[in-house]
Amino acid sequence: MKITMAHGSGGESTSRLIEQVFSKHFHNEYLSKLEDSAVLPGAGRIAFTTDSFVVTPVLFPGGDIGRLSVCGTVNDLLMSGAKPMYITCGCILEEGLDIDILDKVIASMAKTAEEAGVKVVTGDTKVIENKGGEPGLIINTSGVGFIPEDLVTPGPSKLEDGDVIIVSGNLGDHHAAILGTRMGIETSIVSDNAPLNEMVSNLYKEGVRVHAMRDVTRGGLGTVLNEFGAASGCEIELVESDIPVSNAVKDFCGILGLDPIYMGNEGKMVLSVPKDDADKALLAIRSSKYGENAAIIGSVKKKENNADNTNVSVLTDIGGKRVVGLMYGEGLPRIC
Amino acid sequence: MKITMAHGSGGESTSRLIEQVFSKHFHNEYLSKLEDSAVLPGAGRIAFTTDSFVVTPVLFPGGDIGRLSVCGTVNDLLMSGAKPMYITCGCILEEGLDIDILDKVIASMAKTAEEAGVKVVTGDTKVIENKGGEPGLIINTSGVGFIPEDLVTPGPSKLEDGDVIIVSGNLGDHHAAILGTRMGIETSIVSDNAPLNEMVSNLYKEGVRVHAMRDVTRGGLGTVLNEFGAASGCEIELVESDIPVSNAVKDFCGILGLDPIYMGNEGKMVLSVPKDDADKALLAIRSSKYGENAAIIGSVKKKENNADNTNVSVLTDIGGKRVVGLMYGEGLPRIC
Numbered sequence: 060m061k062i063t064m065a066h067g068s069g070g071e072s073t074s075r076l077i078e079q080v081f082s083k084h085f086h087n088e089y090l091s092k093l094e095d096s097a098v099l100p101g102a103g104r105i106a107f108t109t110d111s112f113v114v115t116p117v118l119f120p121g122g123d124i125g126r127l128s129v130c131g132t133v134n135d136l137l138m139s140g141a142k143p144m145y146i147t148c149g150c151i152l153e154e155g156l157d158i159d160i161l162d163k164v165i166a167s168m169a170k171t172a173e174e175a176g177v178k179v180v181t182g183d184t185k186v187i188e189n190k191g192g193e194p195g196l197i198i199n200t201s202g203v204g205f206i207p208e209d210l211v212t213p214g215p216s217k218l219e220d221g222d223v224i225i226v227s228g229n230l231g232d233h234h235a236a237i238l239g240t241r242m243g244i245e246t247s248i249v250s251d252n253a254p255l256n257e258m259v260s261n262l263y264k265e266g267v268r269v270h271a272m273r274d275v276t277r278g279g280l281g282t283v284l285n286e287f288g289a290a291s292g293c294e295i296e297l298v299e300s301d302i303p304v305s306n307a308v309k310d311f312c313g314i315l316g317l318d319p320i321y322m323g324n325e326g327k328m329v330l331s332v333p334k335d336d337a338d339k340a341l342l343a344i345r346s347s348k349y350g351e352n353a354a355i356i357g358s359v360k361k362k363e364n365n366a367d368n369t370n371v372s373v374l375t376d377i378g379g380k381r382v383v384g385l386m387y388g389e390g391l392p393r394i395c
Numbered sequence: 396m397k398i399t400m401a402h403g404s405g406g407e408s409t410s411r412l413i414e415q416v417f418s419k420h421f422h423n424e425y426l427s428k429l430e431d432s433a434v435l436p437g438a439g440r441i442a443f444t445t446d447s448f449v450v451t452p453v454l455f456p457g458g459d460i461g462r463l464s465v466c467g468t469v470n471d472l473l474m475s476g477a478k479p480m481y482i483t484c485g486c487i488l489e490e491g492l493d494i495d496i497l498d499k500v501i502a503s504m505a506k507t508a509e510e511a512g513v514k515v516v517t518g519d520t521k522v523i524e525n526k527g528g529e530p531g532l533i534i535n536t537s538g539v540g541f542i543p544e545d546l547v548t549p550g551p552s553k554l555e556d557g558d559v560i561i562v563s564g565n566l567g568d569h570h571a572a573i574l575g576t577r578m579g580i581e582t583s584i585v586s587d588n589a590p591l592n593e594m595v596s597n598l599y600k601e602g603v604r605v606h607a608m609r610d611v612t613r614g615g616l617g618t619v620l621n622e623f624g625a626a627s628g629c630e631i632e633l634v635e636s637d638i639p640v641s642n643a644v645k646d647f648c649g650i651l652g653l654d655p656i657y658m659g660n661e662g663k664m665v666l667s668v669p670k671d672d673a674d675k676a677l678l679a680i681r682s683s684k685y686g687e688n689a690a691i692i693g694s695v696k697k698k699e700n701n702a703d704n705t706n707v708s709v710l711t712d713i714g715g716k717r718v719v720g721l722m723y724g725e726g727l728p729r730i731c
Binding site: 111182205274385 | 403410434439443447448481483523527537542548550610612626657
């Protein structure tokens, strides 16, 4: 069966689609079925985020747009120090989409939400014409998390002189998986799309003082660390050989001339912690799901001169030092 | 200047677009600029909703997709009894979109948010290829509202025998404005897109016991009241001549064979209140912005037999009684 414009009418066809696909997978005590809003227990401080996912293809090696849409929003909430609680599912379907694909995607969202410990509590579905090519779908997920009362929230302005920079695993897998699929290149690379709830929870459980953390998505490590540097007045010095990249991705990058520092990921985070907490942090991450390849990749020092525009530099394998600027231009379109 | 794929990269072009358009209009103390999540004061009970807006054209008589995207989400929160607090702005832009149009839309969102008393606290921007026609944009807004501690939340299952049904104003304006524009028909009809915060606040201030309320959007009054009837085991009997419709919309419907009961609106609500509260409710709505044409349009009675499938009927002007079923089929595509 295919999606028709009638499925977006708000009438009987919409109700049946919601029943057949969405309600089937997203059953929980808070799900708003008849109402447009879910009514939920709250908290003293909340985190609120939104993300739209336009990745093509919607099914890719190691994941799909449904899993991605949950991981992206859950990880954004986690990075603010919040415990992710509730997410929404806003679908924009292209006419002609196969309902079996939608079902697969929504099932994957539900499974990922369970892994991440969040509930899908409300949603919305619209249908638009397909102007050409395979009919696709776009998903927006917004999320609400609770921030523990006594938590000093991390932030990019909170980097301190002497901090170390840790990345939670290999870079570039999602980017390479999507690009490889589009180009029809056979590789063993699969997307890293994953929720980081266990990892962040372990960091806080071990008492690591997290100054800043961020999931490394489109724009890559280079973009995130430039924001950290600019916001904090610090310079971050990376060691190229310490940045974890799988051999398969290294080969892929070699052939296509890509730099893992600017490649998008969907299950990796970078954090800045005091040097004294570095070993504890590394252990906490490595003992978490999706964290086995975590590594210390650089250090932070206060800029002596605020007019200094270099936020990030990297010591290369051959002993040189180069500046890591902001990514300029397109990156890979529709990677997330 | 036009939107390019680079504006969706997550790199420097994205940052500049956010600075030039979004941050310019959405300045408030909670807006997350560097972070993906906004950190916000919370409440004991919250309402959470999401809605994507795909209306074409994006600028239409009486409004635009920006105003619509705020009204839709604010009104959904209001209908749960919540005070709308925070909303998100998730933009999906088609490559080639004129940045002046984006600027106009975002300025309109900001203005409408101010009118509705909500803050836009976080956002996300993606760019997709334009596969044909004028480049468009899609906006997802999600919203969080606070529910007063002692409020018994209204709901479609809470209709009671003897309730009266009130609609807050003329039906069909948004639908007719969009359809007229697409067909190139010159009319005086403008969209009713409006936030209903003042109206709902006045209803509660006057102590009206609201059993159920719902904004009347795609699917129209017929769809909402069928949900009310089915959820509560009540039959709703409308009086056709009491349903407020402007002369211009009546004429428009006459020519095109449309029924205002199934036409979409973006600034109208319908509610069910005890008969004793009807006059108070009508007065509260009529004295509110956007409520001057409010009317009592029907009454509620408990179904004697739960197997009775008629949820809504209407007494016609010529003395007959007909069943108002669910809308079946397409309605008007991309009306919201």
